[in-house]
Amino acid sequence: MTIEKTAIQDLVIINPTVFPDERGYFFEAYNQAKFAENGIHYNFIQDNQSFSKRGVIRGLHLQINPFAQAKLVRVLEGEILDVAVDLRKNSPTYGQHVSVVLSAENKKQLMVPHGFAHGFSVLSETASVLYKVDQVYHKDSERGIRYDDPVLNIDWKVSPDEVIVSEKDVVLSAFNDIDWEF
Incomplete structure (x- = not known):
């Protein structure tokens, strides 16, 4: 597994080591010890999965403190453009975003830390997305930003x-109307 830094501090792409053979392939999608060795320290407590068709945009979503969620996002089927927006007001990259294509084929994952809005668009005919979170859903803490801002x-x-x-x-x-901070 390799950790690829992005232009935004703490937002990283996980590239698993894939072991293909005549039967198919195997890879570790998540290994807490290896994540910790690379400075990624989250206690994931829930997996969420969505299925969407081409053209669907989900997001930009987040939860505010104390229920902010870190997300580890990957694609089981299809292809998406995954987007994370830095909402940490003291960050030099506040308001900037990173987008990365995640697919069943490339097996990349995006590690979205606390303090980011997250969303994705579906680029293939359909896509199944799985993401781990380190905090449960809390309706009163839910916020978002329009996808077409x-x-x-x-x-x-x-x-x-x-x-x-x-x-x-x-x-x-x-x-420009958000009133929450991380």
Whole structure:
């Protein structure tokens, strides 16, 4: 397993070591000791899974303190563009985002720490996404930012006529209107 740094501190891409053979392949998707050796210290307590069709954008979602969630995101089937936005006000990269293609084929994972909004778009016909979290869902701590916020200017790699967004996500806050801190 290798840990790939991104342009934003603490936001990393996990590249597993894959062992292919005539039967298929094997890899460790998560190994707490190896994560800890690389400075990643989270106690994941829940796995969440979603299935979506092409053009779906989920996000940008987060929970505020004390229920902020770290997420370890990977794709079981299909391909997504995974996006994390730095919302840590004291960070030199506040308001910046990183996007990475995660797929069943490349087996990459994105480690999204506390203090980030997270979302993804589905680039394949369908996608199954699995992510670990270190905190349970807490409705009163739930927040979000609109996927099409002009300040963030995220290219979701999906044409506008294909975009499918939930009613809940359409009414999320604009980046300039957020009033929470990490």
